[in-house]
Amino acid sequence: MNKPSSELDNNLNPSRxxxxxxxxxxxxxxxxxxxxxxxxxxxxxxxFQIHYLQTxxxxxxVFTHQWEKTITNLCLPAFHENDxxxxxxxxxxxxxxxxxxxxxxxxxxxxxxxxxxxxWFMSSLYDIQEEGEVQYQQFPTEASGGxxxxxxxxxxxxxxxxxxxxxWPQTLPENATLMKGITFISYNHYDYxxxxxxxxxxxxxxxxxxxxxCEVPKRWILYHWGELRTxxxxxVKTLLEATFxxxxxxxxxxxxxxDGFNGYDAPPVCxxxxxxxxxxxxxxxxxxxxxxxxLMRCKSRIYCDVNSSSAEYRIGMTMLMRDGPRSFRNxxxxxGIFERxxxxxxxxxxxxxxxxxxxxxxxxxxxxxxxxxxxAHGAQxxxxxxxxxxxxxxxLFPKGWLELAGVGQYVHHWLANxxxxxxxxxxxxxxxxxxxFPENDSRCMSMFKSGRIGHNETYFSEWARxxxxxxxxxxxxxxxSRNYSPVKGLCGCS
Numbered sequence: 001m002n003k004p005s006s007e008l009d010n011n012l013n014p015s016r017x018x019x020x021x022x023x024x025x026x027x028x029x030x031x032x033x034x035x036x037x038x039x040x041x042x043x044x045x046x047x048f049q050i051h052y053l054q055t056x057x058x059x060x061x062v063f064t065h066q067w068e069k070t071i072t073n074l075c076l077p078a079f080h081e082n083d084x085x086x087x088x089x090x091x092x093x094x095x096x097x098x099x100x101x102x103x104x105x106x107x108x109x110x111x112x113x114x115x116x117x118x119x120w121f122m123s124s125l126y127d128i129q130e131e132g133e134v135q136y137q138q139f140p141t142e143a144s145g146g147x148x149x150x151x152x153x154x155x156x157x158x159x160x161x162x163x164x165x166x167x168w169p170q171t172l173p174e175n176a177t178l179m180k181g182i183t184f185i186s187y188n189h190y191d192y193x194x195x196x197x198x199x200x201x202x203x204x205x206x207x208x209x210x211x212x213x214c215e216v217p218k219r220w221i222l223y224h225w226g227e228l229r230t231x232x233x234x235x236v237k238t239l240l241e242a243t244f245x246x247x248x249x250x251x252x253x254x255x256x257x258x259d260g261f262n263g264y265d266a267p268p269v270c271x272x273x274x275x276x277x278x279x280x281x282x283x284x285x286x287x288x289x290x291x292x293x294x295l296m297r298c299k300s301r302i303y304c305d306v307n308s309s310s311a312e313y314r315i316g317m318t319m320l321m322r323d324g325p326r327s328f329r330n331x332x333x334x335x336g337i338f339e340r341x342x343x344x345x346x347x348x349x350x351x352x353x354x355x356x357x358x359x360x361x362x363x364x365x366x367x368x369x370x371x372x373x374x375x376a377h378g379a380q381x382x383x384x385x386x387x388x389x390x391x392x393x394x395x396l397f398p399k400g401w402l403e404l405a406g407v408g409q410y411v412h413h414w415l416a417n418x419x420x421x422x423x424x425x426x427x428x429x430x431x432x433x434x435x436x437f438p439e440n441d442s443r444c445m446s447m448f449k450s451g452r453i454g455h456n457e458t459y460f461s462e463w464a465r466x467x468x469x470x471x472x473x474x475x476x477x478x479x480x481s482r483n484y485s486p487v488k489g490l491c492g493c494s
Contacts, residue, residue, distance in 0.1 A: 096171035102152050102268075106159030106226030114189065114225075121187045121226055121278050122164055132285035134207040137276040139166070149185075150176060150270040151221075154253050159226015167270060175267035181218030183251075183271040187278035188224050195379045196411055198236035200280045206243050207284060207292045208275055214491040217275075219249045228253075235382075238360040242303030243296050245492065281418065293385050293419035294486045298493040300386060304361035306368050315348040315471055318366060320355055320375035320383065325450030326398055327376065334455045338374060341464040345472060355380040371471050376453055377401070377426075381412045389420035389486070390474060392467050399432025400448030403440055424467050429454050 107123035114120045118127075127135040128143065139149040148169055153162035167173060188201040209215065220240075222229040230252045241248050253269060281289055301307075319335060321327070328334045335352055342348040351370075355363055367373070367386035374394045375381050384393055393416045401409050416423035432451045435444035487493045 093171050096168065097174055100150070100165050100167045100171075100173045102150075102163035102165040104160045104226070105151075105153075105162040105164055105223065108160055115279075119187070119278050121159075121223065122276065127279065129283050132288050133211060133283070134204045134277070134281075134288070135279045135283040136204065136208055137274075137278075139271065139274045139276075140169070148172075148178075148270050148272065149274040149276070150268045152266070152268040154228055154266055156228050156230075159223065162223075162226055162228065165268070169270075169272075172270050173268045176270050177267065178270050178272060179219065180272045182215060183219050183221060183274045184217040185221045185274055185276040186223065187276070188222065188229075190224075192222060192224070192229055192232035192236065195233050195235045195382045196415075198233050199239070199382050199385075201277070202236060202240055203281060203289075203292060203296070204277045204279070204284070205240075205275070206296055207288060208277075209244065210292065210295060210491060216244045216246065219251045221251045235360055235363075238303075239296065239300060242300045245299070286418065289418040290389075290420045291487060294389070295490060295493060297386055297419075298485055298487050299491070300364050301368060302492070302494065304364045306361070306365045313347050313475070314369075315342075315345060315372070315468065315475060316351065316370040317342050317348055317372045317468070318351045318353060318370040318374070320353060320373060320380045322376055322378055322380065323354070323356075325452075326378055327452055329452045329454050333457075334460070337455065337457055337460045338464050341461055341468060344465075345468045348468065355383060371475070372424075372467055377409065377412065382415065384412070384416060384421055385419045387421060390422060392422045392424045392471055394424050394463065394467060395426040396453050397426055397428045398448055398451030398453050399429045400435075400439065400444055400451065402428050404442060404445040404448060425463075427456070427459060427463065 103124060105121060107120045110116075110118075110120035110123055118125065122137070125137055127137055128141075129135045140146045144166055146168060147166035150165045150167050150173060151162065152165070152173075155161040165173070167176075169178075172178060184205050186201050186205070188197060190197040190201075192198045192201065205217075222232065230250055232250070237248050253266070284292075317338065319338060321331065335350075339350050342350040351366065353366055358366065363383050364386045367383050368388070370387050370391065372392045372394065373381070373384055373387065374396075376396045376398075381393070381395065384391070393412065395412055397405075397409065413423045413426075415421075429451075431454050433447050435441070435447050437443050485493060
């Protein structure tokens with residue numbers, strides 16, 4: 001009988017029945033030894049690098065900086081002094097000039113979040129911000145890879161036709177003009193002619209002025225929704241001239257157009273140093289905001305040659321009046337109420353003023369002598385920043401604002417807080433024009449927005465009496481002193 005094949009195989013191959021030998025580490029003379037040693041070395045090197053990366057948090061930043069430096073040295077070879085027409089350098093620079101990519105200043109993809117995060121203005125770039133400090137962009141910096149900011153287009157009606165790009169100073173776009181000095185670039189989502197909105201957009205530049213050890217701009221460029229603007233409210237312009245110590249040069253780009261070019265087709269303009277603001281006071285701490293308004297107050301008083309120090313004890317009460325929208329229906333009656341209460345307090349003096357009839361410096365002087373300002377809601381209340389810290393603000397509203405005006409009705413409450421003042425509350429007229437729609441209908445706001453303001457003698461008298469008593473107590477504790485300046489010695493303040 002035949003044996004199974006497996007048994008036959010075992011008989012024919014006795015070596016199969018013997019135990020398998022275990023693998024042995026190669027001897028020192030083995031040709032595989034160098035391979036094993038190389039593998040061990042590579043593994044140790046990788047482990048060391050992993051440990052180094054985990055314990056060196058700045059490695060990525062340093063590596064990126066060195067990489068950009070290397071790329072710059074390779075891609076931006078300077079013309080040799082002895083050979084200014086080096087063909088390789090010229091070819092590289094020509095390629096980099098053509099590679100500069102312009103993007104729309106107003107990115108319509110973010111129209112629904114135009115003021116959030118990176119905003120729709122220069123949307124591909126993010127802000128620099130330290131805790132409590134102003135949010136801004138600056139070029140050139142390490143973050144921009146040493147590249148400067150360039151603009152193209154002068155459109156005043158559609159910001160998506162204007163564009164921006166970054167370029168190395170050695171390889172600016174073809175036909176570009178390089179503007180020397182510091183350029184301040186402002187984005188204002190609202191309006192430069194309303195002094196509240198203008199102040200909000202310009203104030204962060206004063207904060208940067210402090211942060212940068214009092215550097216000043218050579219020019220300003222203004223944008224609204226990416227559209228070029230070439231003027232602003234005289235009050236705001238004069239405030240900036242006072243703060244930065246010189247005439248305000250608002251760029252129109254008229255002097256950089258080349259023959260045959262205009263508008264969108266005009267050659268690019270690049271900036272030696274640019275600072276961009278697009279978030280107003282956003283991100284700033286209360287202390288930083290107060291410091292900034294302190295500086296603007298101080299510089300405005302110096303500009304207007306106002307000395308508010310006085311040995312005479314007094315309480316200044318000022319009524320800022322309006323004509324037309326949000327004016328008082330019976331101005332004489334309202335003035336009479338506050339005048340009577342002022343007379344009851346020793347040293348109180350009431351002043352009634354129409355700000356639109358006053359120059360900037362007349363407003364600064366008036367407010368520097370004011371401890372209590374009374375006014376209807378309106379841009380004229382921005383003058384509160386010229387009062388001493390801890391002064392009081394009393395605000396009045398027409399009917400319907402509380403229900404329909406939205407957060408905009410609180411802007412002067414915020415400004416009082418940011419500039420170190422005391423907002424003493426608001427009176428809201430319960431009586432006003434009739435609206436044909438339900439009174440909580442948003443269509444009624446078009447009627448209530450410019451409504452006139454009545455009065456309540458009992459409420460106004462008690463309100464004025466309480467505020468006056470509080471101010472009198474504070475001033476007596478300070479011995480009537482107006483000599484304190486929180487920013488004395490800062491950027492020329494005295």
